[in-house]
Amino acid sequence: MKRKNDGPALPGEGDTDYARYMRTDALLDLQRSPAEVIHRDELLFQVTHQSTELWLKLAASELAEAIARVEAGEPASAESLLTRATLAVRLVTDQLDMLGHLQPADFQAMQPALGNGSGAESPGWRQTQTACRKLGLAFTALLADRGTDLAALYARDPSDPLFRLAEAMVEFDDRVSNWRVRHYKIAIRVGSHGVIGTAGSPSNMLAKLIDYRFFPELWQQRASTLA
Template structure:
């Protein structure tokens, strides 16, 4: 009996473009020569390529998340909630993607990592400006963290600009007030370079939204989208901490932090504290 798949071959269709001497190719559009030549291990250890690739790809996802959150802030300022929901949902999926990347990195054993760890010098993910921008956009403001970026004036100026501007949550709180909910003035005109502190009037406003979800459906849906973001972000933070613990234990980080214990502290920081507190009061 003959095999039903004896022609294990796919011929190329005549309509497929093959001449790119004067036309833009896929590689040209994505600048793949630059992207794929950026992986330059500093040691001769096989696993350093994995370490570099995971972190470079994560930086691209972080950059995209910041791009999307900036758009979401603009959408909320313009009361375009439909598009804001779409963009915020995309950010959630980006965080899920980032969380999965730690599973790949966790295949790096402690012994293999130690073979090239010294090549990193004092470089550390803590110095990621895309991550810093993301946290600032979400409301985790800390001016002291800008010191890490002083050596790059362009980055420093960009982050300082985001630091002093209202975060995503600050803009959402303004919407609560515009919808007629009572918000204290100090929550609306605060120093936006400072970390956000839970406010009773904001909590009460959200309680009214949740108790009257049909009347305030867009705000109710927006709140749940924000909870989705924090949920996904915290899972990423936890997986980051746990992966670091798995690989280096309680050693200090390459950037000088205490390592795992420093990462654990981030798990206590909430971007939207009232949205979690209200659940206790419903």
């Protein structure tokens, strides 16, 4: 049996197995060095956004597997995976609170370091968007394979796995909407997206996206069921 003081057993760089498995040397070297920064809050800004990319990478991975489970006719397994993706989006939303510590002057001071970068360019978010579209198509195909539709689905027992998956999709959509709302408010507070109401400003674009839904048919059916 390996003892704790035997030293690292894994190959790679780092003084410990933790460092080698987690690749902490590379991870902690991804932020700009003190010699490079032009404002001390660049570290806060980079850590928040880099961790967002990691959570979105996980969300996209879980969504991809959920799609595979839907295509295999396993809605219960897909629901579990979608729930994990939803939690990742919630954590992305929660950490936006860190950006609330920035003052508009702070953001303006670090702006030159950011170049023309935009959150819309996030690879994690693009992968997540693509996965959501594929999930919607896979879910529609599964309904057809089961010989049912949304109206019949929402008349079923709420414990039905297919019904639960539909509700998990709605929950994911809702979490993304909450993220957009929080992002919009933080952007306005920090002053990073222009003045509210200015035509063509990033703030207006964010505001328009708040009501966007990946699965609008599910929302419409839920509303008509409650009417």
